[in-house]
Amino acid sequence: MEDLLQVGVITATHGIRGEVKVFPTTDDPRRFKKLKSCILDTGREKMELEVESCKFFKQFVILKFKGIDNINDIERYKQCGLFVTREHAVRLKRNEYFITDMLGSKVVDEEDKELGTLKEVLRTGANDVYVVEQENGKEVLLPAIKQCVLDVDIENKVIKVHIMEGLLD
Numbered sequence: 001m002e003d004l005l006q007v008g009v010i011t012a013t014h015g016i017r018g019e020v021k022v023f024p025t026t027d028d029p030r031r032f033k034k035l036k037s038c039i040l041d042t043g044r045e046k047m048e049l050e051v052e053s054c055k056f057f058k059q060f061v062i063l064k065f066k067g068i069d070n071i072n073d074i075e076r077y078k079q080c081g082l083f084v085t086r087e088h089a090v091r092l093k094r095n096e097y098f099i100t101d102m103l104g105s106k107v108v109d110e111e112d113k114e115l116g117t118l119k120e121v122l123r124t125g126a127n128d129v130y131v132v133e134q135e136n137g138k139e140v141l142l143p144a145i146k147q148c149v150l151d152v153d154i155e156n157k158v159i160k161v162h163i164m165e166g167l168l169d
Contacts, residue, residue, distance in 0.1 A: 004039060004046075004083040005098055007031070008061060013075050018068040019053075022061045022082060027123070031090050032061045039083040046083075097152055105157040107132045107142075110150065116140065118159060130159070140168060 008022040024032065032054045040047045050066040068074050092098070099121045107115045107130070119139070120131040128144035142148055142161055151160040 003086060005086060005089050005100060006081050006083050007038065008082045010077050010080050010082065011060070012078060013071050014062050016071045017064070018070050018074050019062050019064045020074055020077070021057070022063050023059070024061055026090070028090065029056065029061055032063065035084070040077060041081045041083060042077065043080070097154055101154050102152065102159070105159045107159045107161055109161060109163050115161065142167060
């Protein structure tokens, strides 16, 4: 399992005082209000940044980091990911999982017949959709609803599903 969990991506600067617009990659952007620090992944290095302030604008989170007080200091970090350690991640409720832990899981039906591998989780308004890549390269889209997803075993990386009528057509 990954030690770092992505919570957002810096998309642009905001003003001239070092604030950034962050596109949240977490399902609850309000978590940023309680965020004390995060890790910026520049691609070359990982830097721990202390969050000085947080506000919200449309679908973005506006963050200000301590010690970064001007646009020139932060501009080079556009498109960089922001991460937290598992220790600082939000607490999951029963039957909730981090997407990163699910990716790569083997997807099987009720008779343990392998359907494929979980490649991606699409976030839609109503429910998530699991993108399962079959051995032949084709993709199957499965709604992440309790009638379809029967069991998620993170430790063994196996997801058991019920194939609803019409899903494989």
